[in-house]
Amino acid sequence: MLEKGKINSLQAILLMISMILPTAVLSVPAITVKSARQDAWLSIIVATVVGLLIAWLVVTLSLRFPGKTLFEYVEEILGKIPGKIVSFFYIWWFLHMNALVIREYGVFLATAIMPDTPISVFHIVVVVVAAYAVRNGLEVLSRANQLLIPTTVLLATVFILSTGNMKLSRMLPVIDTGLLPIIKGAAAPASWLGEIVTFAMIIPYLNRPREAHRVAALSVLLVSFFLTASILEALLIFGPNLTGAWIFPVFNAVRLISVDNSLGRLEIIIVLAWVLGGFFKVGVFYYAAVLGSAQWLELKDYRPLVLPVGIILVALSILIHEGIVDLFDFLARVWPPYALIVFEAGIPLVLLLVALVRGKGGRKNA
Amino acid sequence: MEKFRKPTRTGVPGGIFARDYNDSLKNLVLSQDLEANLQQIKAILDKCSDVIYREFVFAQNEEIRLALIYIEGLADPGQISDQIIRALSLEVPMAVPGQEITKARALEFIKQRGLCIHQLKETYKLQDIIHAILSGDTVLLVDGHAVALVNGARGWEARPLSDSETEPTVRGPRESFAETLRVNTALIRRKIKSPNLKIEALRLGEVSDTDVALVYIEGIVNEKLVTEVKSRLEKINIDAILESGYIEELIEDNPWSLFPTVNHTGKPDRLAAMLLEGRVAILVDGTPVALTVPNLFVEYLQAPEDYYQRFLFASAVRLIRFASMIISLMLPSLYIAVLSFHHELLPTPLLLGMAARREVVPFPVFFEVLITEIAFEVLREAGNHLPRPIGQGISIGAALVLGVVAVQAGFIAASTVIVVVFAGIASLVFANSAGMAFRLLRFALMVLSGTLGLVGMISGAAFIAIHMCTLRSFGVPYLSPLAPIASTDLADVVSRAPWWAMLSRPRLMTGQNQQRQGRGLKPTSPEKTSKGRR
Incomplete structure (x- = not known):
């Protein structure tokens, strides 16, 4: 096997949270509030249901092929050539998504704290740190994540400190514009929660694969919880109009905090949590892309691919969009249907159906 | 350019000279002729002016010639003259009046009744004899017998046991290890009087021939760990082991890392606690510290004192240590x-206040902090190597004078001095090898x-x-x-759990027998328990 490490269920949950949450907290609130307005929290509930369904789908599919990753069982289900084609698309998807994440990372750091630094510097830094973790394998990636994830607790503290600026009345009226905007608003968070598909690359390395269903569901629920909290953080402070107008509303909401005129400028905590989270978000997709490519090319070791994939990621993340407006327009309008319909729900559903029809995998193999 | 090659632990090209020398000795044995034996030993120990050859005759039968060989300074002269020479050349006849001792019976008699030495071994191999002499034992040769008696009458000038200077404690035992291996193993044995405390002996270093002991508690330690440590030690092929640091570098898992993955301690009580958690200790003769493996990073945040003090206070101190670790690593760079x-x-x-004071400083912050940091490290290093009273005086004086004058002269800002000194002092909270990693x-x-x-x-x-x-570190993350x-x-x-709650030993370390103590040890006041019963 390419990966010899094993991780436990807690590490898997934390890794999944780090994989989804960092960009979700920053980008999703604005996108969702723009269409669902003050009912954005209802959109998250819809998205959570979708996320849970995708999680169930992926885990059910993966558990039919114990010990195999997505890239290995695709070939078993569809046959060698079609399988290679489908898994090639997944490699592309991991790279594409990761390039977007890296770009968001660079854009955020450049706009928020270091406007004079070229974004490619941030891209290189995040990819180098992630590459170091990826090269050392899944165990190290998840252990380091476990070590650093407590910074998220700081985020919760910051949210609590900002309650002074909140007004509950900004959530009213409920379901004012009808159901359609709510469902439209759910598309973006659902596509983020649907990133749980990547879990298919990690299930074989769980030390208790039986708990995979629980791990996936808990990860989705915890992420939704934090996502709801951050949407409310922005919504209750700014109301739907301002929240929708900003690119990083949560960041701006935290900027307003000032306790006794001395404890202020807490947005640095968001930066801290985001920079650290970014390493692991990029790291997981990076790992999935590298491991997947190695399996696609049928290599014995994935480590030689770490450097080339890293270079591709840095280059792709710079080339992929012209600017920040372009990027966020893509994230709000193109990304959700593209990711959700094709990679997160579509292909796994087809794979499961084909596997059922052709009788591949399942208990008889286990 | 020649490709860089990792130094291998085995296979030094050409071999070390001492190995050939040892091989040549390997097959030599004693003969029955005393003169010949002495010649042989003298030839091997040629030009060793510290070796003493003392020939004398047996009291009752002057035909029986005896020879003592020992090293001056390593063997105890009092014991040799009283218990060996006097006993054999003067007192024996009084102990057994009228009994004839022939040349043939001499060895048996000397062994059984003649010598008043607590430790006696027999050997006929020249290699063992030479090793015994060089280790400080006294070798007795008897004419007509191809066997040597090795007397354990060692006694050399050694530093007495003293307070631990590197790991001082307020509460708890103060003794620390000394340089002599046997003294150190005795100190451990005094803490753990269990037959399961195993002290295995090894000899490392082809020239130095250093005694090394592997200490562990059978039944607690993971057997695989002991095998692994042994196999790593046996791979060592080096001319000399002068300090345990040699072994540390030769057996560690990550030779290129800044972080040490072998811990060391100079305190017997701390070592005993580590052994009881399932670690293996390596003691080296001539070194007043013991190596312990596997080593976890958190060990550097724990002090033996934590376990003797009240647990709530000890937990608070641990938080302070943790904070100091972060401060020492990050504060200057955050600044x-x-x-x-x-x-x-x-x-x-x-910000305004700091900006006003920094206005006169001619350097960017980075250089300012860098220079101050380097100055701090220089003072610290200088203080380490000067004689203690002078060292303290100089480092304090230099720090005060340099700091104050540099600020007044406008070279550095006062806030920089505060930050650097604070971070420097914070790093002293865990001043050991992990602290060095953080300093760099x-x-x-x-x-x-x-x-x-x-x-x-x-x-x-x-x-x-x-x-x-x-x-x-030895397989443990x-x-x-x-x-x-x-x-x-x-x-x-993260805290120091009270003793009544620390039910198990560290899980990743111990293979078996994880239970440390019985349940229900939490003390309750007698009234409460009697009420509960009623």
Whole structure:
């Protein structure tokens, strides 16, 4: 096997949270509030249901092929050539998504704290740190994540400190514009929660694969919880109009905090949590892309691919969009249907159906 | 360019000279002729002016000639003259009046009744005899017998046991290890009077022939660990082991890492506690510290005292140590990052005050901090190597004078001195080999935050964290029980759990027998228990 490490269920949950949450907290609130307005929290509930369904789908599919990753069982289900084609698309998807994440990372750091630094510097830094973790394998990636994830607790503290600026009345009226905007608003968070598909690359390395269903569901629920909290953080402070107008509303909401005129400028905590989270978000997709490519090319070791994939990621993340407006327009309008319909729900559903029809995998193999 | 080759532990090209010498000795044995034996030994120990040859005759039968060989300074002259020479050349006849002792019976008699030495061994191999002499034993040769008697009458000038200077404690035993291996093993044996405490002997170093002891508690230790440690020690092929540091570098898992993955302690009580948690200790003759493996990073945040003091206070102290670790690593770089990139993070009055005072300083913050840091390290290093009273005086004087004058002259800002000195003192909270790693990494982080601000600093810190996650010490993850989290062991890491709650030994370390103590040890007041019964 390419990966010899094993991780436990807690590490898997934390890794999944780090994989989804960092960009979700920053980008999703604005996108969702723009269409669902003050009912954005209802959109998250819809998205959570979708996320849970995708999680169930992926885990059910993966558990039919114990010990195999997505890239290995695709070939078993569809046959060698079609399988290679489908898994090639997944490699592309991991790279594409990761390039977007890296770009968001660079854009955020450049706009928020270091406007004079070229974004490619941030891209290189995040990819180098992630590459170091990826090269050392899944165990190290998840252990380091476990070590650093407590910074998220700081985020919760910051949210609590900002309650002074909140007004509950900004959530009213409920379901004012009808159901359609709510469902439209759910598309973006659902596509983020649907990133749980990547879990298919990690299930074989769980030390208790039986708990995979629980791990996936808990990860989705915890992420939704934090996502709801951050949407409310922005919504209750700014109301739907301002929240929708900003690119990083949560960041701006935290900027307003000032306790006794001395404890202020807490947005640095968001930066801290985001920079650290970014390493692991990029790291997981990076790992999935590298491991997947190695399996696609049928290599014995994935480590030689770490450097080339890293270079591709840095280059792709710079080339992929012209600017920040372009990027966020893509994230709000193109990304959700593209990711959700094709990679997160579509292909796994087809794979499961084909596997059922052709009788591949399942208990008889286990 | 020649490709860089990793030094291998075995197979030194050409062999070490001492090995050939040992091989030539290997097959030699004693003969029955005393003169011939002495000649042979004298030939081997040629030009060794510290070797003493003392020939004398047996009291009752002057035909029986005897010879003593020992090294002056290593053997105890009092014991030799009283218990060996006097006993054999004067007193024997009084003990057995009228009994004839022939040449043939001489050896048996001397062994059974003649010598008043507590430790006696027999050997006929020349190699063992030479080793015994060089280790400080006294060898007795009897004419007409091809056997030597090795008397354990060692006694050399050694430093007496003293208070531990490197790991001082307020409460708890003060004794610390000395340089003599036997003294050190005795100190451990005094703490753990169990037949399961095993002390295995090894000899390492082809020329120095150093005694090394492997100490562990059978039944607690993981058997695989002992085998692994032994196999790593046996691979060592070096001319000399002068300090345990040699062994540490030759057996560690991550030779290139800044972080030490072999711990050491000079305190018998701490070593006993470590053995009881399932670690293996390596004691080296001539070294007043013992190596312990596997080593976890959290060991550097624990002190033996924690376990003797009240647990709530000890837990609070641990938090302070943890905070000092972060401060010593990150404070200077945070200062650089904030002052050169993120002014907005400071409250306005503070920022204005600092800016006003920094106005006269001619350097960028990064250089200012770097220079001050280097000055601090220089003072610290100078203080380490001067005689203690002078060292303290000089470092305090220099620090005060240099600091005050440099600030007054406007070379550095007062706030820089505060930050650097605070971080420096914080790093003293765990002044040991892990502290050294952090001292160096602090400079790396300073460079990163000088170039990329907070992003650089956080990236550097994440890199360090990931690096520490890759480390293992004899198979145990270095950061356990923090990452991977072992919830039962965490109670003794972030806090110091009370003794009645520390039910198990560290899980990743011990293979078997994890239960440390019985349940229900939490003391309750007698009234409460009697009420409960009623």
